[in-house]
Amino acid sequence: MNEALQHFIAITVGTVLDVLPIAGILIGFQFLVLRRPIKNPKEVLFGFLLVLVGLVLFLEGLDLALFPLGELMANQLTSPTLLDLPTDGSLVQWHHYFWVYLFAASIGFSTTIAEPSLIAVAIKANQVSAGAISQWGLRIAVAIGVAVGIALGCYRIISGTPLHWYIMVGYVVVIVQTFYAPRSIIALAYDSGGVTTSTVTVPLVAALGLGLSSNIPGRNPVMDGFGLIAFASLFPIMSVMAYAQLSEWRTARKNR
Template sequence: MSQLKEFLGLLNHSFRNLLPIILVVGVFQLLVIQQVPEAWLGMVIGLLVVILGVALFLHGLELGIFPIGKNLSNEFARKGSLPWLMVFGFSLGFAAVIAEPALIAVATQAETISAGRIDGFVLRVLVAVSVGAVVALGILRIILGHRLHWYMIIGYLMVVTVTFFAPAEIVGLAYDSGGVTTNIVTVPLIAALGLGLAVSIRGRSAMIHGFGLVALAVMVPMISVQLYGILVYSFGEAAEVATVLPQVSDSSASIPQGGSHAGVGGILLGMLGDLIEMFRDVLPIILVVLGFQYLVIRKHIAHVHKVAGGFVLVIIGLYAFVVGLKMGLFPIGQSMAEQLIALDQWLFVYLFAFSIGFATTMAEPALIAIGHQAEEAAKGRLKGNTIRLLVALGVAVGITIGVHRIISGDSIHYYIMGGYALVIVLTLLTPKDIIALAYDLGGVTTSEVTVPLVTALGIGLASQIEGRNVMIDGFGLIAFASIFPIISVMSYAILAERLARRRSTSRA
């Protein structure tokens, strides 16, 4: 009975996470566009499938993966074994990201649009290896007691330098790949690992040293994916890039068909094949937690049947999520882009972008969790609601500017390089105990629901506006959603510190 209550709570949580998108889309459809999309029934069913898939996925994590992951982190921290901690950090980062739903969504879109030139699975493995390596580096940073700001300044200087040489087709995708690495799985696991280590080591501060693993996990994939793009687009003949995404006309078209098989049997066989693929995607995280549990810690798992059930729910939830994406969120993003452009009033496009960015971020569960942890670590100096408001405004402004870039046809290079140049300057001016938190907040702003919708919106705009290339102009909105929250939080921290100094000076 308690398990049922917990699942219903997660179902409610999943619905509340999706509700802001439903409200924003509903208001624009009824009051601005004043018409209903043709394939609205398939979209509604897709949204319901997404809600169910996310709830099953989260319930599976709570039952099977999180308890073992937390137990392993505590065991290694207690033993104080640096090599095993770093190996575990790498393995945990890799395994969590390779199964990340939002990364699967972006990689699938990239492979489709690039006509196979970008390999979706290779992209995911590359990002996962990058995150694993940087989590291991972040653990070493916490143990050595290094502050984060020099890591981030040097890292983003590398990002900007690589961007200067990267082909236009890969830049937006690279930044989006970095932005989607920290989500349902990675944020709770990685943030808990960093904060747990900082608290357990004498002389370390939770605010200064505990935060930052999420920020590093966002930054490094941006470099590696751009290097991959330089390699891919420098050798061999370019395939013709698709300019319009395949449209989903009805719900049956969205369900995997299993190759050439016909009828219900073929559909069921196709679904079974995709479930097996999902098991392959989740297998790394299963192998990591079980391998370290039995081979390194050498302890049996308590409640094995519950853990096994959790792994099964993770696989089924991932499958439902991907099917729901194809049926609901991707078509909604493309449909809204087409309908808003048809109005021939760009103001409504900007308003929609701002509203989606603000509404979805305020409801983002990972942001709420990080805000709560920051409020506790700062001992009341920071308020969780203030953090959420600053980040939501940053995301809303960022997505709006990103939409303007697509509409105007400007090169993403200058926006991204300028944005991170500003971040580097602000890093030098921001109070040191806020820097790591600000970077982490830039990495938790894009949820498993927001990412597919925002990605589809960008691709929809690029495919509908004459003269735009979907591969060059369609990606990048997620990157803007990651940069501007860092700017808004750092700017607020600088302003608050200066006001506090002025007040103390006037009192003296």
């Protein structure tokens, strides 16, 4: 109990120290540069308190639930009894980890659909485009990209292949897509890679990568455990541009 309380206090103090510079910059800019009083200071102060409380509870929840859960799932999914690994002494191959890929894709899709930052961007994109960009269409396209990216990232960890191969090839594909995608979607597609790696997705994906690399023979958590976030940022760019290209093709086909 004492350790839990000390941990909670440490997170609270750390969060306050992290938020204070942000508040200082905003307030200092308001008074020293704009030279205007803050409207509704009580509401602003209350809002900052809510931010502090929310961040503290969120960070505490990460340590208590999301990180341990991600590592636990990685441990269970790499269990020899679940994977039905060969017992004749033959080498374990990448295809023996089917459940790992399925879980990675599922967790990537579901966390992205629930990502608050993506929801906010999808709403704004729908409003600015006067309904041309569907909220659910964008969210599903991004979620599919994250699902494919994280599953492929898990394959990289299991196979031990170098990360930079995937990243270089991926960005070559993105560059080629950029020349053919509708101009109205390109900037949004690039932004989609950033909004996916936020509060909901990152903790579970990071824990999955670290847990997986800790349980695969010959893998180093420091060298192999990280990198899934890069996949989760890269592949949504491809999927959103592909979604726009497919929509444009279907529209052109209907108008023939």
